[in-house]
Amino acid sequence: AQSVAQPEDQVNVAEGNPLTVKCTYSVSGNPYLFWYVQYPNRGLQFLLKYITGDNLVKGSYGFEAEFNKSQTSFHLKKPSALVSDSALYFCAVRATGTASKLTFGTGTRLQVT
């Protein structure tokens, strides 16, 4: 079974400071990893994904994430946070070779002030 852990319910950051939202995963085989963002009363928007290759992947709105296989982590980062980044962030995993579901973490609320 595949699973995702987001250990922080909420992360508070001052605008202009770097931000990190943590994610660890468990999956059989090699993972496909994703980050999604959800603004209030909206759907989930795709931010970025790791499939293979460079461990640092870049995505939308200046976000990036670092894949660390030994630590089974895929933390989301941004060098300089904006107030408009405040939202709910979900990490998700899919095992390679599976034709279907993404499994999501419980979400981390990012508050930028």
Add this chain to the structure above:
Amino acid sequence: EPEVTQTPSHQVTQMGQEVILRCVPISNHLYFYWYRQILGQKVEFLVSFYNNEISEKSEIFDDQFSVERPDGSNFTLKIRSTKLEDSAMYFCASSERGRVSGELFFGEGSRLTVL
């Protein structure tokens, strides 16, 4: 930019009534999904659908749930006899590729309130 569209945006129903939630996936996508989210919490997988049949379903997706692709564009989720605990936001998603690395594209959701 192509998007997944869902209707209705909000539905209120009485317990025991049937509800149909509708989705129009992105036109060239082949894989379709329903997820639900209760009160802004975890996003839970319900079912995936490919080639006119269910690929995978979760334990949540019991006999009261069904999915259908009645024509070339719509993808529906039916809840036969709604319960209070079915109150949630239901998200439809589609993906161009399922087995490889395709990300899912989500609709804005249908909020279901069961009274």
